[in-house]
Amino acid sequence: MKTMINVEHLTKQYKEVLAVDDLSFQVDEGEIVGLLGPNGSGKSTTINCMLSLLNFDRGTIKLFNKEMKPDAYDLKAKIGVIFQEVAVFEELTVYENIDYFCGLYIKDKSIRKQAVEEAIQLVGLEDYKKFYPKKLSGGLLRRLNIACGIAHRPTLIFLDEPTVAVDPQSRNHILDGIKQLRKNGATIVYTTHYMEEVEQLCDRVIILDKGKIIAMGTTDELKANTQIAEKVILEIHELDLEAIQKIKDLKNVADVRYNAPNLVVTYKTGKNNLVEMIDYLKTSPLHYTTIYSQRPTLNDVFLELTGKELRD
Numbered sequence: 001m002k003t004m005i006n007v008e009h010l011t012k013q014y015k016e017v018l019a020v021d022d023l024s025f026q027v028d029e030g031e032i033v034g035l036l037g038p039n040g041s042g043k044s045t046t047i048n049c050m051l052s053l054l055n056f057d058r059g060t061i062k063l064f065n066k067e068m069k070p071d072a073y074d075l076k077a078k079i080g081v082i083f084q085e086v087a088v089f090e091e092l093t094v095y096e097n098i099d100y101f102c103g104l105y106i107k108d109k110s111i112r113k114q115a116v117e118e119a120i121q122l123v124g125l126e127d128y129k130k131f132y133p134k135k136l137s138g139g140l141l142r143r144l145n146i147a148c149g150i151a152h153r154p155t156l157i158f159l160d161e162p163t164v165a166v167d168p169q170s171r172n173h174i175l176d177g178i179k180q181l182r183k184n185g186a187t188i189v190y191t192t193h194y195m196e197e198v199e200q201l202c203d204r205v206i207i208l209d210k211g212k213i214i215a216m217g218t219t220d221e222l223k224a225n226t227q228i229a230e231k232v233i234l235e236i237h238e239l240d241l242e243a244i245q246k247i248k249d250l251k252n253v254a255d256v257r258y259n260a261p262n263l264v265v266t267y268k269t270g271k272n273n274l275v276e277m278i279d280y281l282k283t284s285p286l287h288y289t290t291i292y293s294q295r296p297t298l299n300d301v302f303l304e305l306t307g308k309e310l311r312d
């Protein structure tokens with residue numbers, strides 16, 4: 001397996017803020033790696049350092065096994081970047097924008113035409129080729145931004161929060177497009193603060209908080225390291241303190257939270273917790289409408305490591 005990215009001891013300080021604090025990680029060829037972290041955790045700074053767009057204070061960055069530098073044009077031609085802020089030309093149409101960015105790397109007109117058409121298809125902009133950016137919705141604009149970043153067929157792609165504030169339809173197009181890019185052989189670094197996307201998309205996750213890596217691994221590995229075995233979630237419309245206390249006293253129960261109508265019962269051990277809860281409820285006067293068991297989520301991992309929720 002080839003190593004596509006090798007970051008060692010990356011450290012970046014903006015005046016008072018230590019934005020990235022001694023990060024080390026690798027990304028292998030063909031992986032989609034998620035950089036997951038709340039606002040201000042250092043995701044964009046990490047990406048911008050990896051791309052040599054920002055100076056950093058300490059550390060080394062190798063892409064394609066070569067040191068990345070501001071003038072490493074041979075490497076840059078193989079890299080695609082989709083920035084957090086949309087950056088397209090207002091005076092060019094969708095097609096012309098993609099053609100412009102693609103043309104920075106692919107000079108042959110017929111190859112470029114094919115590459116641009118492929119990029120348009122990948123993000124589902126076939127019906128908008130002649131539109132100007134100001135006529136596009138936020139989601140379509142994000143899709144254009146992505147097409148501009150990947151049309152030259154890069155093999156290493158960085159996407160910085162490409163789905164923030166997009167409608168569900170555009171989000172699905174974007175996620176499907178990214179899966180397709182991986183199928184085509186690309187290696188992808190994907191930043192987000194949506195854990196559901198990471199679970200759906202990424203082979204491996206790096207969780208950042210305050211510029212530090214607090215956990216790294218596959219989602220299954222991260223979840224297996226939590227102390228939570230499972231959560232049983234019930235919908236109960238009326239529940240008093242006494243009833244909550246009785247549930248707290250049940251076997252294996254580690255924690256009980258009631259935010260009407262949802263009752264979340266957390267277990268750290270035990271195998272048949274759901275069955276036992278159902279048995280208990282048969283003997284109690286409580287009426288519930290739904291009950292199900294849930295494995296730990298990445299939010300639980302984050303909560304356990306930092307004491308706070310991943311989402312604001």
Ligand SMILES: Nc1ncnc2c1ncn2[C@@H]1O[C@H](COP(=O)(O)OP(=O)(O)OP(=O)(O)O)[C@@H](O)[C@H]1O
Nearest residue numbers: 014017019037038039040041042043044045046193
């Ligand atoms: N140009 C800058 N000057 C000073 N501080 C900065 C600058 N850019 C970022 N920071 C600070 O560095 C920290 C990391 O910011 P960064 O933008 O990398 O986080 P992020 O994880 O990408 O956040 P978001 O989810 O909001 O995009 C934050 O505390 C931020 O305020």
Ligand SMILES: [Mg+2]
Nearest residue numbers: 043044045084
């Ligand atoms: Mg950011």
